[in-house]
């Protein structure tokens with residue numbers, strides 16, 4: 088009998104996770120199948136208990152369940168607990184453990200592009216939602232030199248810095264303050280939803296003050312290149328699209344479930360085929 092995996096969310100119809108995991112299972116010659124599970128908010132507890140009852144080996148968790156799911160698990164990994172969000176569950180003989188591979192996946196995706204160690208870099212994260220919190224925590228664990236957080240609602244940026252309780256220096260900024268200070272950063276990370284359809288030409292801040300050669304990344308992967316990425320390229324910055332983070336978070340989940348790191352190039356080709 089094949090091992091069962093899947094993604095729990097609402098909506099899940101658009102998710103590319105089934106394609107990349109199923110291709111990786113067959114590439115690794117593993118007898119396993121990955122499904123989409125549409126789970127409404129009030130059914131989350133039942134769905135998680137269903138994992139135990141049905142012997143589902145592992146799932147990814149997506150919007151809107153990443154925060155609420157912690158309450159239904161037996162164990163939560165330390166980093167995921169700090170992030171307050173789980174995107175990966177492993178079922179070992181009915182014992183469910185939650186992990187978060189979003190922030191670590193982001194870090195993996197930028198590693199090949201880093202010109203100097205993170206400890207020597209000043210970073211700016213734009214946005215203060217769940218994705219920003221995960222990336223902030225991962226960068227703080229990596230002892231990044233400085234991490235500033237800029238958000239339309241500055242209080243949310245303040246809360247992330249306060250709650251993460253890290254020794255890494257950083258300040259909360261308004262979007263206008265971030266534009267003013269932009270020349271101070273070697274790494275800029277765009278985590279808001281600005282730039283997705285239908286507002287493809289929008290970007291969260293002006294890049295007028297950015298220094299040439301700065302590494303600029305966007306976690307949006309559809310479109311692969313946002314207006315923000317195109318603007319950064321035109322200003323002589325190096326860029327990393329959100330495809331890398333999407334693939335690496337999936338690859339790290341796959342490794343938690345199977346112990347095997349899947350072929351990143353195969354995962355990338357599946358995503359790029361779908362995105363055209």
Ligand code: ATR
Nearest residue numbers: 214215216217218219238239240243278279280281
């Ligand atoms: P996720 O969990 O995917 O990160 P989220 O929690 O909805 O998503 O966070 C969305 C982020 O995009 C927030 O930082 C939000 O800013 P606010 O905290 O001020 O709401 C930001 N965002 C979304 N639309 C925006 C807009 N039009 N202008 C500026 N920021 C925006």
